[in-house]
Structure formats: structure tokens, C-alpha cells
Amino acid sequence: MTDLAGPVAVIGTGLLGTSVALACRASGLDVLLDDLSAEHLRTATGLGAGRPLRAEDRPRLVVVATPPRHLGEAVAAALSDHPDAFVTDVGSVKAAPLRVVVDVDGVDRYVGSHPMAGSERSGPLAASAALFDGRPWAVTPHAAARPDAIEAITRLARVCGAVPVVLDPEDHDLAVARTSHLPHLAAVLVAGRLAGAPSAHLALSGQGVRDVTRVAASDPVMWQQILGANSAAVLGLLGEVQKDLARLIEAVAGGDDDALGDILARGNAGTAAIPGKHGGPSTPTASVFVSVPDHPGELARLFGDAGDIGVNIEDVHIDHDPGRPVGLTELVVEAARADHLLEALESRGWTTHR
Amino acid sequence: MTDLAGPVAVIGTGLLGTSVALACRASGLDVLLDDLSAEHLRTATGLGAGRPLRAEDRPRLVVVATPPRHLGEAVAAALSDHPDAFVTDVGSVKAAPLRVVVDVDGVDRYVGSHPMAGSERSGPLAASAALFDGRPWAVTPHAAARPDAIEAITRLARVCGAVPVVLDPEDHDLAVARTSHLPHLAAVLVAGRLAGAPSAHLALSGQGVRDVTRVAASDPVMWQQILGANSAAVLGLLGEVQKDLARLIEAVAGGDDDALGDILARGNAGTAAIPGKHGGPSTPTASVFVSVPDHPGELARLFGDAGDIGVNIEDVHIDHDPGRPVGLTELVVEAARADHLLEALESRGWTTHR
Structure with a gap:
């Protein structure tokens, strides 16, 4: 070929x-x-x-x-x-x-x-x-x-x-600074604030902090070299984030809801800007949560049922469950199909919610 | 009961x-x-x-x-x-x-x-x-x-x-500032830098930036109220991150690999500090990647095979694939079981890699 x-x-x-x-x-x-x-x-x-x-x-x-x-x-x-x-x-x-x-x-x-x-x-x-x-x-x-x-x-x-x-090469380096190096460094800074935190604090960790910090587990030596080779583009973005952070601190400290709302809304716009699956525009998705017993075969049964129901799973997140042998599984599906999936799973005996 | x-x-x-x-x-x-x-x-x-x-x-x-x-x-x-x-x-x-x-x-x-x-x-x-x-x-x-x-x-x-x-209440507010509010704001700042970026830059988005920014899609009004009610704890942490960011910028600008290595290693330590499933210490996990055709039933078949093989799936990530109707699915399993799962999946005709 x-x-x-x-x-x-x-x-x-x-x-x-x-x-x-x-x-x-x-x-x-x-x-x-x-x-x-x-x-x-x-x-x-x-x-x-x-x-x-x-x-x-x-x-x-x-x-x-x-x-x-x-x-x-x-x-x-x-x-x-x-x-x-x-x-x-x-x-x-x-x-x-x-x-x-x-x-x-x-x-x-x-x-x-x-x-x-x-x-x-x-x-x-x-x-x-x-x-x-x-x-x-x-x-x-x-x-x-x-x-x-x-x-x-x-x-x-x-x-x-x-x-x-x-x-072009300069454009590439700006692009990866934005879509890879900056997210990596933000994850590192957030994870750095978890190191040494009291275990009772860490016990409240949910899926959000796990997602945000996941990439910070990568090899430091490799990242030293990557950041060193792209320092100009990375520094440009870190400087912008430094200004954004100062504005954020000012908004929180001053109780300025308008300024804070602008910063939060810009975050919304940024997540929407990431291209969807297959390079097309993002299709709206919705999440269906299902309680799944944490042993082999149960996820298979869940995905088997979802397949029978005929709804395509766009993404999956399994919530690490700090206290019991049941995982909370988030199925991300096309928004228009979520209600159908939820009802069909319930009718098959799954405990679900949205 | x-x-x-x-x-x-x-x-x-x-x-x-x-x-x-x-x-x-x-x-x-x-x-x-x-x-x-x-x-x-x-x-x-x-x-x-x-x-x-x-x-x-x-x-x-x-x-x-x-x-x-x-x-x-x-x-x-x-x-x-x-x-x-x-x-x-x-x-x-x-x-x-x-x-x-x-x-x-x-x-x-x-x-x-x-x-x-x-x-x-x-x-x-x-x-x-x-x-x-x-x-x-x-x-x-x-x-x-x-x-x-x-x-x-x-x-x-x-x-x-x-x-x-x-x-206690103060401890709680410090804990959620660290495990929820700070990760949320870091995601917002990274996502904010994606808003308005050229589409050729965004085309290089991989799973990392999606994970880091996911929570930034949440409702700004709710987050205005949460941050307003916990401003003292949030400001304390944002101040610490501001100092960490200044140190990071200095390390990258000065090409100081030792300082950069310390910051990256602290990120490693932070991800390891998040408690594992069922509240116990984190068990070492490894990832097995599998190419899965992107239509209903294929994930079911994969999980069915994994269930038959008898390996418990700890977590799943489906990589959003910008160019073709095949999803790259990451199965996170106990490290000691990864090779067995990989070989057994290959023997059943799946395309895998680690």
C-alpha cells in the first residue's frame, strides 16, 4: 500500500x-x-x-x-x-x-x-x-x-x-508549548502542592485532581531536555500564565465576581476549542454514571450491555473509589443518546445516574 | 439496615x-x-x-x-x-x-x-x-x-x-482548596491559553491536555460562589503556586537543570501521594494500549476478552482520535499482570502495545 x-x-x-x-x-x-x-x-x-x-x-x-x-x-x-x-x-x-x-x-x-x-x-x-x-x-x-x-x-x-x-518549525514549537509543555508544567505545579499534604486532605481527592495531575508522573530527565530545547516558547506562555494568575489572585482577593467570571468563562471557551474526535468539531456529549462491582467481568458485562443497546461510548472514566469494592464508571456518549442509554441500562439492572 | x-x-x-x-x-x-x-x-x-x-x-x-x-x-x-x-x-x-x-x-x-x-x-x-x-x-x-x-x-x-x-472545618477548607479548587483553577488557566489559539496548534492536542483541562468546562457561576466562600484557603495556595511558578520560570530561563529537576521530581511525588483505590497505598500499575475500531460493540468485545483473561481493569482512557475511525484505548492494570494481558489480547487478534 x-x-x-x-x-x-x-x-x-x-x-x-x-x-x-x-x-x-x-x-x-x-x-x-x-x-x-x-x-x-x-x-x-x-x-x-x-x-x-x-x-x-x-x-x-x-x-x-x-x-x-x-x-x-x-x-x-x-x-x-x-x-x-x-x-x-x-x-x-x-x-x-x-x-x-x-x-x-x-x-x-x-x-x-x-x-x-x-x-x-x-x-x-x-x-x-x-x-x-x-x-x-x-x-x-x-x-x-x-x-x-x-x-x-x-x-x-x-x-x-x-x-x-x-x-512550520517555529509554529510547531509554539503549538507544543501550548498543548503539551504548559499543561505538563501546570500539572507539575498542582501535583507539587500535593506532595507532603496531610493524608486526611488527600483522602478528599476526587477524579478532578487525578485527571489534572496525571501527566506529572512522567520522567523528569526527559522533560528537562524537552523544556530546555523549547525554552523560548515555554517562557512566553509561562509569562502569560503568570499575568493570568496575578489577575486571578486579584479577582479572588478583591471578591471581584465579574473579573473571576471572565477568567472562568475563558476556561470554558478553551476546553471547547480542543478539536473533537476524528478532527471534526466537538459533538456535544453527556455522561452517564454507573456503579460497577470492582472485579473482572463486570466492566465487560457493562460494555456488552451498552453495545447491545447500540450506543457508542466516546470516552470512559473509572473513578478510583477510596472505600469500597464498587467503581463508579462514567460513560461519555453523544448527548442525544444519553437518556436512552441510561434508561436501557437501568432496565437491565444497573444502578445509574447522570 | x-x-x-x-x-x-x-x-x-x-x-x-x-x-x-x-x-x-x-x-x-x-x-x-x-x-x-x-x-x-x-x-x-x-x-x-x-x-x-x-x-x-x-x-x-x-x-x-x-x-x-x-x-x-x-x-x-x-x-x-x-x-x-x-x-x-x-x-x-x-x-x-x-x-x-x-x-x-x-x-x-x-x-x-x-x-x-x-x-x-x-x-x-x-x-x-x-x-x-x-x-x-x-x-x-x-x-x-x-x-x-x-x-x-x-x-x-x-x-x-x-x-x-x-x-475540622478549617482543615476541610484547606483540603478542598488543595485537592479541588487549585486543580480547577490550574485547569482554567491552561484552558484559557487554548481559547483563540490557531487551529493548526490545537490539532496537536493529545490526551494530556484533554485530561488537564477537563474540569475547566464546569459552570462559572457555581465556581464564583465556591471560590468566594473559600477565598482565604484558595489565596494561600495560589500564593504558593505563584512562588513555585516564579522559580520554574527562573529555572527554565536560566537553563538550571538541577532546579528544574527538583520541581519535576516534586510533581512525581505529588501524583504518588494521591491515595490508591480502596483507600490503600497505590499499587503499581502499567498501561496496555489497544487499537479499537470506533463503533458499538468493539469495546464490549475488548472488555469481554479482558474479563475472560481474568485481569482486572483499574482504569480506562480512550484517546480521542483526530483522524481515523479507530480509538486507542489505554487499559490500566496491576503492573504484574500487564504482560499477561498484552500477550493474551494479542493471541485473540487485538493490536496492542505498551
Whole structure:
């Protein structure tokens, strides 16, 4: 099915590189692997991700998947080592590595990219051909990039099952600062205020605080590098949030309901701005809550019943229940179908509410 | 099963009041209802939540479930109208109403409380006897409260299916500032920075930003009242976060990896401090990701298979997929069971990864 021309060389066989390699292999492409770590390379080839890159190989596409630090240098080396190949990288920031390569010979063959996927695990053993399935994959051409290079990287994203989103490198870095780095840091600050709190306080934790802080559990070392490489965009947004926070404090301290209402309403508007499923506008959803006994098989029975009823579940949240072996499960469904689901579940003996 | 003595009077038949009334009725208690809104009262009695309160009634327990503003006055009126009754309220802040009633005759019969449950909907039609099922319910005795009053309110929480958590009113307000009001405001500030962002930026939104901002979709008017009533505790925490944010900005601007690492590690510690399911310490969990076609019945099939495999699902997240009719479903399971689940699902034809 692929019209991407191989062989594809993957430099760096960690989680992302090996996953790209496996996805390319699954599309029948010849894949060549390289890594400073002989052990990673052996593991990746053992997984069927490709064969070791040799000096005489002539890849048509090189994917640089080395750690964020020194990414630009690795891209420059790939452009010089493989003068016939298009080159991309899969790092999570894009302007910083471009600055390193912008004056390098052959930079017109380079187009950066960034798959919006990851895992709390790392290394080739955590890799999967399905890692990028349905995820956005930013493709970030610079001004001098060749159109056929852009086309090749866009095809790579599709071969990996991802959805290409084309935007320029600076724009990309602003976008991830807003949709990834800022939410991450806000979660870290809120979670930081939970550390050391009395256990009687923490006992009142509901689903809200769990959702807000979930991403703060990620690897600090990786985030040091990401934030370091995108510090300008992150600092711009943190400065805006600092002003918003000062206004919020002033509104709460002064009992200024109008100002507070404006801030809260802007939050409403922001949640509504996140694109809906399948990239379309958000369809209104509603939640149906169901009490589910906390042992294997009960969720299956619930989803089986929902399937029989014919209502599609858009999202699910299971409330961690601090005191009893019953989970409160929130089924998010199209708003127009919620009443039907609720009544049909009740008629099958489930305890529900909205 | 209840050893709570009725009749129970519920003042205010909105979502919370009517849900308390329905839960008490389900335990066989006599329930008396009152509301300034004749329509709400008619709806609640029509739902079987109880009968209208008459002047000659002698409730043993009065539950004040009126809006946050003027809650103290409503508690004082209940103490004076019903001189033989214990009185509680279900408001989301506790020190402010207590200040209004602390010098009122019979205040020793009053014990505040706060069920950690709600809904994006309001009014008696949204009510349910199951609303409090398994949720924490704060019981907040003041210094002069009678032990039998504390006991009665604790029993009310249990009758409603909730898990009583006893702490004093100031402590409660600090606890919810930390576990509810601060996370809410952080979500609002992050979401506020999404409002008006270019759609190409928002197209890169993943599950992280959705989780962090979800609660920011709530009703601004309700949150104005909650924040107004708990402004001291909220301002204390916002001040701390303001200092943390300044330190964060300094660390990012100065490229100070040690300082940034400390902040990120403190976030790790905070997420680990949230109590696990069933109030015990958090058990280590791991995620298994599965590609699931986005139509009715497929999730049922997945949960059916997981049930057959015998692995209990602790939590579920469905990634909203911007480009294709396949959902990426994250199954959170006990870490020791993850590999078994993954292999068993693969053997049944599911596309998985970790």
C-alpha cells in the first residue's frame, strides 16, 4: 500500500526509532538500523525492526531518532553521510535542531517531524508498530526544504498510521508549548502542592485532581531536555500564565465576581476549542454514571450491555473509589443518546445516574 | 439496615438535596422536603424523594442543601425552626457558614458536611440515590459539636453510600482548596491559553491536555460562589503556586537543570501521594494500549476478552482520535499482570502495545 521509497535508515533504536522501523517493516519496506548502543541495535534487529546499516548502504530516507540533546548534530551527520537521502528527525522540538543544520550542505533534503506519541517506558523493547496509530504527526518544513522531501516525510507519517499535520518549525514549537509543555508544567505545579499534604486532605481527592495531575508522573530527565530545547516558547506562555494568575489572585482577593467570571468563562471557551474526535468539531456529549462491582467481568458485562443497546461510548472514566469494592464508571456518549442509554441500562439492572 | 433515626428533613431540593432524600428513602427513612421553589418541591416529591415538610413535623435530622450563598443563615434558621433536630449542610466550603452560626442557640446540634460528588447538571431531575456511591463525604465537627450530632451525620453519609472522612472545618477548607479548587483553577488557566489559539496548534492536542483541562468546562457561576466562600484557603495556595511558578520560570530561563529537576521530581511525588483505590497505598500499575475500531460493540468485545483473561481493569482512557475511525484505548492494570494481558489480547487478534 505504501508509495514511500526505501530503504529507510533509522538512526537511534529507542522507543520511537524502533517503532518507526517496525511500522516501515510492516509496510514491506527495507529498514536499516544504527545505534551507538550495540545492545539496543541487537534488540531492535532481534525484534525484526530491520538489519544493521552498513557503509555501502544507500538509504532513500533517514530517520534520526536520537535523544533531544545534540539532535541537530545528528541530523547534520546524516545529511553528510547519505547525500542521496531525505532526512527527518522525530524530536519533540523543531526550531533548535534546525538552527544547527540551516547552513549545512544539503539542508534542502531535511524536513523535521514530531509524532505526538510516547510511553512511560523507553528503549526498543517498549516499541510497537502501532505506537503512532491515529496520532497526530507534525511535519515541519523550513523555507528551503524541497517539495519532494516534504512529500516523503508526510508519507512516512502515513506509513506509520499517523495523521500528518504540516506546520512550520517555529509554529510547531509554539503549538507544543501550548498543548503539551504548559499543561505538563501546570500539572507539575498542582501535583507539587500535593506532595507532603496531610493524608486526611488527600483522602478528599476526587477524579478532578487525578485527571489534572496525571501527566506529572512522567520522567523528569526527559522533560528537562524537552523544556530546555523549547525554552523560548515555554517562557512566553509561562509569562502569560503568570499575568493570568496575578489577575486571578486579584479577582479572588478583591471578591471581584465579574473579573473571576471572565477568567472562568475563558476556561470554558478553551476546553471547547480542543478539536473533537476524528478532527471534526466537538459533538456535544453527556455522561452517564454507573456503579460497577470492582472485579473482572463486570466492566465487560457493562460494555456488552451498552453495545447491545447500540450506543457508542466516546470516552470512559473509572473513578478510583477510596472505600469500597464498587467503581463508579462514567460513560461519555453523544448527548442525544444519553437518556436512552441510561434508561436501557437501568432496565437491565444497573444502578445509574447522570 | 440503617441505624439513623428519622424523619429526615431536606431543605433545598436541587441536585444534592434531592439525591440525599432519595438515598434516605431507599433506606426506608421518612423524608420531609422544603424548597422556596414550589416547582422544585413538586418535582422532588414526584420523584418519590419525600413529602412536603409541614409546620407540625418534628424531624430528627435536618439537611440544609441550599446554594452556597446565605448557607449560614439557612443553617441558623434550621436550628431555630427545629429545636430537637441535628442539623447539617452539604455545602462545598465549611468555615464560612460556621462563622455565621457559631453564636446561635443550639449550635452544638450542628455539624457541617460535604459529599465529594456532583454533576455538570443541576436541579432535582438530575438527582439520584446513587450519586454518593463510594465517594468521600467530609464530616466537619466544630469544637462545640455534640458527639451524638457527629455520629448522626456520619451515619447519614453511610446511608447515602458514601465514605465518611472526619476533619475540622478549617482543615476541610484547606483540603478542598488543595485537592479541588487549585486543580480547577490550574485547569482554567491552561484552558484559557487554548481559547483563540490557531487551529493548526490545537490539532496537536493529545490526551494530556484533554485530561488537564477537563474540569475547566464546569459552570462559572457555581465556581464564583465556591471560590468566594473559600477565598482565604484558595489565596494561600495560589500564593504558593505563584512562588513555585516564579522559580520554574527562573529555572527554565536560566537553563538550571538541577532546579528544574527538583520541581519535576516534586510533581512525581505529588501524583504518588494521591491515595490508591480502596483507600490503600497505590499499587503499581502499567498501561496496555489497544487499537479499537470506533463503533458499538468493539469495546464490549475488548472488555469481554479482558474479563475472560481474568485481569482486572483499574482504569480506562480512550484517546480521542483526530483522524481515523479507530480509538486507542489505554487499559490500566496491576503492573504484574500487564504482560499477561498484552500477550493474551494479542493471541485473540487485538493490536496492542505498551
